[in-house]
Amino acid sequence: MRSFQAIVLCTLSVVSSSIAAINPGFNYGSNKVRGVNLGGWLVLEPWITPSIFDNTGDSRIIDEYTFGKYQDRATALGVLQNHWNTWITEADFSAIAAAGLNHVRLPIGYWAFDVSGGEPYIQGQLPYLDKAVTWARNHGLKLIIDLHVLTTPVKKLLTRESILSLYLSGCLNVHLRSWYRSQSNIDRTNAVIQQLANTYKDQSSVVTAIAALNEPLGSLGQQMLSVTKQYWFDSYGNIRYPYGNQQQQSNTVLIIADAFQGLDYWRGFMPSPQYQGVMMDIHKYQMFSVAENQRSNQEHISVACSQGASLSSFDLWVVVGEWTPAATDCAKYLNGRGVGSRYDGTYPGSTRVGSCKGLTGSASTFSSSYKTFLRQYWEAQATAYEQGQGWIQWTWKAENADEWSYQAGLANGWIPQNPTSRKYPNICG
Numbered sequence: 001m002r003s004f005q006a007i008v009l010c011t012l013s014v015v016s017s018s019i020a021a022i023n024p025g026f027n028y029g030s031n032k033v034r035g036v037n038l039g040g041w042l043v044l045e046p047w048i049t050p051s052i053f054d055n056t057g058d059s060r061i062i063d064e065y066t067f068g069k070y071q072d073r074a075t076a077l078g079v080l081q082n083h084w085n086t087w088i089t090e091a092d093f094s095a096i097a098a099a100g101l102n103h104v105r106l107p108i109g110y111w112a113f114d115v116s117g118g119e120p121y122i123q124g125q126l127p128y129l130d131k132a133v134t135w136a137r138n139h140g141l142k143l144i145i146d147l148h149v150l151t152t153p154v155k156k157l158l159t160r161e162s163i164l165s166l167y168l169s170g171c172l173n174v175h176l177r178s179w180y181r182s183q184s185n186i187d188r189t190n191a192v193i194q195q196l197a198n199t200y201k202d203q204s205s206v207v208t209a210i211a212a213l214n215e216p217l218g219s220l221g222q223q224m225l226s227v228t229k230q231y232w233f234d235s236y237g238n239i240r241y242p243y244g245n246q247q248q249q250s251n252t253v254l255i256i257a258d259a260f261q262g263l264d265y266w267r268g269f270m271p272s273p274q275y276q277g278v279m280m281d282i283h284k285y286q287m288f289s290v291a292e293n294q295r296s297n298q299e300h301i302s303v304a305c306s307q308g309a310s311l312s313s314f315d316l317w318v319v320v321g322e323w324t325p326a327a328t329d330c331a332k333y334l335n336g337r338g339v340g341s342r343y344d345g346t347y348p349g350s351t352r353v354g355s356c357k358g359l360t361g362s363a364s365t366f367s368s369s370y371k372t373f374l375r376q377y378w379e380a381q382a383t384a385y386e387q388g389q390g391w392i393q394w395t396w397k398a399e400n401a402d403e404w405s406y407q408a409g410l411a412n413g414w415i416p417q418n419p420t421s422r423k424y425p426n427i428c429g
Helices: 004-019 050-054 065-067 073-086 090-097 126-138 154-160 183-200 224-242 297-306 308-314 368-385 405-411
Strands: 032-038 103-108 142-147 208-213 253-257 280-282 317-322 390-393
Touching: 032 142, 032 317, 065 073, 065 126, 090 126, 103 126, 103 390, 126 142, 142 183, 183 224, 224 253, 297 308, 297 368, 308 368, 317 368, 368 390, 368 405
Parallel strands: 032 103, 032 390, 103 142, 142 208, 208 253, 253 280, 280 317, 317 390
Antiparallel strands: none
């Protein structure tokens, strides 16, 4: 493990002279990131592909861990291989490029690299990661590889609701509270980052960045935050210095996350010139609490518009790596397989706002006024987030949640064919 914090302490003068030479494969800081996530492909998510889970006929299967644990492995492998071969293909990369986007963020779980702890995950994802790199290159797209440690919808619950009862599927399938308390777990995660960095260190013209950890939960306390900070330092060494010496660096950007602490908490962290090629990833959703679901359409838009100023004043590049034009938690299984919605009051302990009918599912059921709101809300967010480095929408496609789908938004008019076009140019004033 190459801890860059140690490198800075020991050889600051040498490193400082070399780090200025970073030349990322995308002109971060000048050009805006406009991209989309390939959610639900190499990390299963029940709300993105509910049919995969429903077809098991087993209510215990709620994520990729249980998908491998509670059914015949040959059956599970067959389903996954078919999914990997069909959910995302080169045609999707072609369509993403044709939509004027320049980035794809690809989540992948640690289990694609390491199940040495005896986890029941099904492996086989890595050839598709390589296909994604090739397809991105073929269509002029930049690829961010995201170690998507917390698999959704578990991720959403962990970050906002049920941290005491759910599991951290992406870090050794141990309880969330165990990851930062186990050096063995941290070491295995670092080893995955080292493997990714080494594999793609000479392909930074396509794989421009590696996101070292998705949505660490800083609210667990100071120890979690301290471990996360050290993990960012270690990831800097692993990603920026994969050649085994302190002088030769890669051009791969390290993406860190705010751990839900807000940007002010991280101000001054990894400052220039000691650190170069570091980007902060923050996620913006407005539906994982009762209060957010109770907001009016205009309130959702106003909140989105208000978030731009903090992005422009931060001292690192900031990208909004996940966001959506969806404003409710109505999508089936969004809060977990078999778990209801806060919006319609079927989520435990929630207060009903209204019916989910016409707010999720097929765009053919959406009213013209709802589509107008989706367009306005999309434009408000895209405009605000471009006050920072830019944005990457979650997600490209979903089986039955068109309000979340970039692909469906393009087809049905609430996402412009050119991401810089604005029907409501003054939406944020």
